Amino acid sequence: MNEEEIIICRCEDITLADIRCMLQAGVDDVEEMKRLLRCGMGPCQGRTCRPLIMQEVASHRGVDLEDMKVPVFRPPFIPVKLGLLAEAYERRGEQDNGQTS
Amino acid sequence: MIWMRECEVAVVGGGPAGLSAALEASTLGAEVVVLDRDDGPGGQLIKQTHRFFGSRAQHAGVRGIDIPDILTEEATEQGVEMIFGAEVAGYYPDGVLTFKKDQKWCKLRPERVIFCTGASERFLAFPGSDLPGVYGAGAVQTLMNVHGVRPGQRVLMVGAGNIGLIVSYQLLQAGVDVVAIVEAAFDIGGYAVHASKVRRLGVPIMTRHTVTRAHGQQQVEGATLMQLDEDWDPVEGTEQYVDCEAICLAVGLNPLAELMWQAGCSMAWIPQLGGYVPICDEDLQTTVEGVYVAGDASGVEEASSAMMEGRLAGLGCAHSLDRVDSDRYRQRREELLHELAALRSGPTGAKIREGLQKMQQAQPLRQVLVEGSDC
Numbered sequence: 022m023n024e025e026e027i028i029i030c031r032c033e034d035i036t037l038a039d040i041r042c043m044l045q046a047g048v049d050d051v052e053e054m055k056r057l058l059r060c061g062m063g064p065c066q067g068r069t070c071r072p073l074i075m076q077e078v079a080s081h082r083g084v085d086l087e088d089m090k091v092p093v094f095r096p097p098f099i100p101v102k103l104g105l106l107a108e109a110y111e112r113r114g115e116q117d118n119g120q121t122s
Numbered sequence: 123m124i125w126m127r128e129c130e131v132a133v134v135g136g137g138p139a140g141l142s143a144a145l146e147a148s149t150l151g152a153e154v155v156v157l158d159r160d161d162g163p164g165g166q167l168i169k170q171t172h173r174f175f176g177s178r179a180q181h182a183g184v185r186g187i188d189i190p191d192i193l194t195e196e197a198t199e200q201g202v203e204m205i206f207g208a209e210v211a212g213y214y215p216d217g218v219l220t221f222k223k224d225q226k227w228c229k230l231r232p233e234r235v236i237f238c239t240g241a242s243e244r245f246l247a248f249p250g251s252d253l254p255g256v257y258g259a260g261a262v263q264t265l266m267n268v269h270g271v272r273p274g275q276r277v278l279m280v281g282a283g284n285i286g287l288i289v290s291y292q293l294l295q296a297g298v299d300v301v302a303i304v305e306a307a308f309d310i311g312g313y314a315v316h317a318s319k320v321r322r323l324g325v326p327i328m329t330r331h332t333v334t335r336a337h338g339q340q341q342v343e344g345a346t347l348m349q350l351d352e353d354w355d356p357v358e359g360t361e362q363y364v365d366c367e368a369i370c371l372a373v374g375l376n377p378l379a380e381l382m383w384q385a386g387c388s389m390a391w392i393p394q395l396g397g398y399v400p401i402c403d404e405d406l407q408t409t410v411e412g413v414y415v416a417g418d419a420s421g422v423e424e425a426s427s428a429m430m431e432g433r434l435a436g437l438g439c440a441h442s443l444d445r446v447d448s449d450r451y452r453q454r455r456e457e458l459l460h461e462l463a464a465l466r467s468g469p470t471g472a473k474i475r476e477g478l479q480k481m482q483q484a485q486p487l488r489q490v491l492v493e494g495s496d497c
Contacts, residue, residue, distance in 0.1 A: 026249035037247065068242045072376060072397075087391040091398065093489055094383040096212020101222060109227035 029077070030070035032063020040074060044081045051078055051092050066098045129155045129203075131439050132219060132232035134210050134381065137165020138425040139417025139432035140238035141193040146436030147236075148200035151445040155230065156197075157208040157221055164190030165240055167425060169263040172288065179461050180426035187267070189425075210239075213384045217412075234412045234439040237382060238432060241375035241396060241418035246280065249335045255342030259289045259372035272298050274367030278345050279303040282327050286372030287316035293370075294323050301364050304331040304347055306354065313470065332356065336369055345369055375422045383489050385413045390484030394477030395421030401486055404459065405438030406431055409486070414439060423466075423474055430462045 024038035035058050043054050051074055054060060060074060061067030067074075071092065079086050131147050133140045136158035148154045162168070170186025181189050194204070208223045219230045243258035245251070257265075257273055259281070265271045277298055279290045282305035290300045303320065308329055310317045317327060330350050337344040344365050348356035376397045382389065387400040387408040399421050400408040407414050414435040417428035437458065441451045466474050 023249060027247050028252040029247050031252055066380075068376075068378075069245045072244060073247050091383075091389075091487065091489070094380040096214065096384055097220065098380045099209050099211050099222065101211055101227070105222065105225065105227045109229075 029073050030058075030060040030063065030067075032065050032070075033059045033061075035060040035070070037077070040077055041081075044078065049078055049082055050090065051075060052090070054078070055092060061092070064100050067092070126218065126229040126231055128231045128233075129153055130232065130443060131155070131234045131236065131436075132157065132230055133236045133238060134219070135165060135238035135240055135417070135419075136160070136163040136190075136204060136206070137238060137240055137417060137428065138167055138189065138193075139240075139419075139428040139435075140165070140236070141190065141197060142429040142432030143236045143238060143414075143416050143436035143439075144202045144204075144432075145193055145197045145200065146433045147440045147445075148197060148202045148436075150437070150440035152234075152436075152440045152443055154197075154200075154202045155232070156202060156204045157210055157219070157230070158204065158206050159209040161206050162190070163194045163204060163206070166260070169260075169267040170425065171267050171292065174426060175424075176426040176465055177461060180429055180465070182426075186425060210381065213381045215386070234414065234442065235385075236406075236414040236416060236432075236435045236439060237385075237419050238415070238417045238428075238435075239378040239381060239419045241377050241422050243371070244374040244376060246333070246371055246373055248333060250338065250342070251336055253336050253338055253342050254340070255338065255368045256336055257368060257370050259285045259370050262289055262368075262370045263292065266292060266296055272296055273370065274342075275299060276301050276366045277368045277370055278333065278347075278364055278366040279370050279372060280333050281305060281311075281372035281374070282307075282317065282329070283311035283372060283374070284313060284316060286370075287312040287320055289370060289372060290320045290325060291316065291323075294320065294325070300325045301366050302347070303327045304333060305329045306332045306350055333369060334361075337363075342367055342369055375418060377419050377422060379419060382408060382413070382415060382419070385410050386488060387413060387415075388486030388488050390481055390486055392421070392477045392480050392484065394473045394480065398487075399481070401481060401484060404434070404455070405441070406435040407438055407442075409488075412442070421474065421477060427462060427465050427474075430458055430465065434458045434462075 027037040079089050130153040133144045133156045136156045144154045144156045167186045167190050176182045208221045210221045212220050262273050279286050282303050333345050334348045335346040336342050347362045349360035351357050382400045387410050389398045400415050416431035416435040440446050
């Protein structure tokens with residue numbers, strides 16, 4: 022099995038080889054790996070790859086998934102353009118007119 | 123203050139659980155706003171072309187695709203406001219929900235919130251699994267049942283649970299050749315009635331097998347299947363090549379729990395319910411007051427159970443807002459719990475019952491997202 026051919030995080034193009042390379046280097050914490058590789062930080066925010074990475078790290082460490090530390094789920098968890106936030110800031114103080122759009 | 127509106131009850135997700143929750147709470151007099159990222163109501167129901175099981179309360183005999191209209195019409199009559207195309211982005215410690223709608227950033231502060239966010243499909247990683255033609259079973263159902271598009275002429279199904287079996291049957295109905303159903307476990311996970319139906323139509327179900335490679339340059343052209351040993355590793359020398367244009371993965375669902383983590387709910391790892399789920403009481407209120415959950419987000423189950431859970435959560439919200447007297451609340455709650463127990467009875471509900479029991483003794487886990495913490 023060629024680990025370089027197996028894509029784990031599709032958003033950020035991270036392969037199984039990348040993940041295992043981190044594990045070999047002693048990075049066996051999902052949160053830390055996320056910071057170094059950006060896995061789980063793309064448009065899907067890890068919905069697809071998080072379980073795969075957790076599984077890989079758990080079996081490397083020889084622990085049950087249940088005993089793994091869960092990465093933090095920060096808001097926003099969907100892609101948001103900065104312009105949108107800036108525009109909302111411009112609108113601050115406006116009265117709520119009951120419309121959401 | 124940044125632009126914000128308030129409401130009594132916000133329901134996140136307009137699928138079977140969310141619509142039922144909104145309907146129950148609004149019927150009892152609560153002001154309800156439903157947020158859904160899609161253009162219309164229904165969630166997963168919009169692709170469920172099969173007739174439902176259960177009792178009248180769960181619309182037994184009605185096709186899944188027809189249920190959203192029934193629920194939406196009733197909810198609209200009760201004054202429920204539905205906001206579609208609203209993508210929820212987060213839930214904050216001060217009880218504010220943020221969402222994106224028509225390229226605008228919006229905020230909603232509800233007094234009660236019901237998370238009916240559903241679940242996401244699990245994926246398998248193997249060489250070629252990123253090729254066009256590798257689909258989740260939900261995507262295949264959307265393609266065929268919503269858009270009328272076949273995923274390919276020859277399809278390999280991975281997973282022999284109910285979703286894998288039902289989608290295989292729908293593929294056959296659409297004139298697609300299902301080359302095989304592979305299942306890593308020893309047994310077929312789905313109902314025997316569904317398995318027999320696809321077998322009669324000539325589809326082999328190969329237990330203890332998995333897909334180890336997708337072949338093709340630009341898109342899927344074939345797949346390698348291998349047998350598994352006791353350690354769930356592929357056995358050398360058992361490689362089989364199958365010719366196919368698409369690979370459909372039906373290997374389970376994970377509850378979508380981001381919002382519950384953000385709300386600071388105590389969560390528990392319960393594999394029988396699909397992974398991390400919030401710890402709830404019988405009203406489906408989480409450990410955070412005013413935060414409720416229903417449907418697959420509280421544990422992966424059938425849509426029929428999701429509707430009953432939605433009703434329970436909606437009832438609980440209305441009760442906590444003093445919209446229903448205690449006698450009526452207790453009576454209605456008994457009714458709904460009875461319906462749920464019936465849906466979860468028998469051998470098919472064993473896994474769910476086990477999961478719910480496990481929740482009683484679960485070790486809760488909690489994340490705190492506040493200023494000054496290390497999160």
